[in-house]
Amino acid sequence: VTSGLRRRHLRLVLAGALLAALAFIGGLSARRPEPLNDGLPAGLQVDQDR
Amino acid sequence: VSIQFQAVNWNRQKFWYDGAALGAVALFLAVYAAADTLLHPEFTIETVLIRGLGIVAFGLLNLVLAIGPLARLDRRFLPLLYNRRHLGVLMCLLGLGHATFAVIQFHAGGDQPALVSLLTGSGNVRDLGRFPFELLGLAGLAILVLMAATSHDFWLAVLGPETWKALHMAVYVAYALLVGHLALGVLQQERHPGLAALLGLGMVTVFGLHLAAGRREVGLDRRAARPAGEGWLDVCGVDDVAEGRARAVMLERERVAVVRHGGAISVVSNVCRHQGGPLGEGRVVDGCLTCPWHGYQYRPDDGCSPPPYLERLPTYRVRIAAGRVLVDPRANPAGTLVEPARIMATGHGGSP
Numbered sequence: 270v271t272s273g274l275r276r277r278h279l280r281l282v283l284a285g286a287l288l289a290a291l292a293f294i295g296g297l298s299a300r301r302p303e304p305l306n307d308g309l310p311a312g313l314q315v316d317q318d319r
Numbered sequence: 320v321s322i323q324f325q326a327v328n329w330n331r332q333k334f335w336y337d338g339a340a341l342g343a344v345a346l347f348l349a350v351y352a353a354a355d356t357l358l359h360p361e362f363t364i365e366t367v368l369i370r371g372l373g374i375v376a377f378g379l380l381n382l383v384l385a386i387g388p389l390a391r392l393d394r395r396f397l398p399l400l401y402n403r404r405h406l407g408v409l410m411c412l413l414g415l416g417h418a419t420f421a422v423i424q425f426h427a428g429g430d431q432p433a434l435v436s437l438l439t440g441s442g443n444v445r446d447l448g449r450f451p452f453e454l455l456g457l458a459g460l461a462i463l464v465l466m467a468a469t470s471h472d473f474w475l476a477v478l479g480p481e482t483w484k485a486l487h488m489a490v491y492v493a494y495a496l497l498v499g500h501l502a503l504g505v506l507q508q509e510r511h512p513g514l515a516a517l518l519g520l521g522m523v524t525v526f527g528l529h530l531a532a533g534r535r536e537v538g539l540d541r542r543a544a545r546p547a548g549e550g551w552l553d554v555c556g557v558d559d560v561a562e563g564r565a566r567a568v569m570l571e572r573e574r575v576a577v578v579r580h581g582g583a584i585s586v587v588s589n590v591c592r593h594q595g596g597p598l599g600e601g602r603v604v605d606g607c608l609t610c611p612w613h614g615y616q617y618r619p620d621d622g623c624s625p626p627p628y629l630e631r632l633p634t635y636r637v638r639i640a641a642g643r644v645l646v647d648p649r650a651n652p653a654g655t656l657v658e659p660a661r662i663m664a665t666g667h668g669g670s671p
Contacts, residue, residue, distance in 0.1 A: 271481070271573060271590055271595065272540070272572055272573055272574070274481060274484060274485070274595060275536065277485060277488070278488055279533055281488045281489075281491045281492075282491055282526070282529045282533070284491065284492075284495075285491030285492060285494055285495045285526075286491075286495075286522075286526040286529075288492070288495035288496075288498075288499075289494060289495040289498040289499075289522055289526075290522070292455075292495060292496075292498045292499030292502050292503070293498055293502050293518065293519060293522060295447050295499075295502060295503065296447070296499070296501070296502020296503050296506045296507070296515075297502070297506070297515060298447070299446075299447030299448040299450070299502075299503065299507060
């Protein structure tokens with residue numbers, strides 16, 4: 270691989286690592302709201318698969 | 320090496336490689352499906368397939384990304400590199416299977432067409448907990464499909480090795496998108512710390528291996544050749560290159576491969592014309608310098624592939640003085656015959 274391509278490769282790897290790390294940290298810090306059905310009696314629960 | 324394009328140039332090694340990959344994937348899916356069905360009897364077969372295909376596809380993507388640096392760090396991994404493209408295409412097909420079942424399961428039952436539902440579905444880009452993570456997966460998969468579609472040597476020849484390689488480096492963007500897809504998708508639904516640890520471990524392994532391999536490459540580039548007068552560069556000692564082997568050395572801006580063959584030294588470009596493989600890490604087979612990646616061959620004295628193949632490398636003038644290899648850093652046009660520098664019986668000969 271030429272030196273130019275090696276440098277481009279390095280930049281892309283670093284950009285990919287940074288983006289992946291941000292996404293990972295974002296995912297760890299995020300909190301999805303609790304499901305709607307939590308605490309509801311069976312008769313009032315929503316079919317969340319639809 | 321081929322002179323004509325075929326769908327796949329099958330050989331014994333590729334059969335074994337693909338057979339082992341398919342067998343391992345099938346075995347994993349069977350074991351996973353059995354375990355998941357046992358642990359979660361409420362799951363439909365589609366749910367099990369979505370999970371299993373997603374896991375194996377992302378696992379394969381980690382493996383595909385690790386093969387490159389592993390092969391740079393240890394030659395024993397080179398056989399994995401030989402047919403890496405088939406592994407990449409298999410990974411893409413598994414990812415497509417995951418996406419197809421997911422779209423059917425989660426988007427095909429509504430009052431909108433499935434793809435419209437996928438693209439306009441619920442989610443909020445300002446809320447990481449409800450981020451439309453499926454779109455990240457779709458974007459990552461689109462890159463993988465583009466790469467799989469252009470993975471054949473036909474596209475390599477049409478685009479040229481540099482453009483083709485640059486295009487295929489988009490895999491790192493795809494990887495980041497798919498990490499986002501998992502972190503904002505499955506990690507929000509199942510907050511088991513083991514899942515997050517597994518994802519983190521994969522990332523650290525992939526990028527750690529890249530950094531280790533990159534460090535090794537930077538070290539090689541910094542070992543610059545020393546001026547030896549009249550424009551020649553002293554690149555290494557004759558004894559630094561074993562008979563039938565090559566060694567990559569840095570000239571002023573680019574690397575060259577110093578090849579020792581038949582008691583003489585030749586110097587050609589280090590960049591294989593196929594995929595930019597490191598010829599300096601190759602060896603001489605049947606009188607030709609052979610690329611360690613896919614076996615492309617070049618005659619050391621004129622840089623030409625043996626007939627009927629047409630690939631040609633730039634060559635360099637070389638001479639030996641006091642046991643040192645001296646190279647003229649001005650490259651000759653590709654395919655130019657250069658008289659090899661003979662190594663004298665004392666081991667450190669001279670040459671014109």
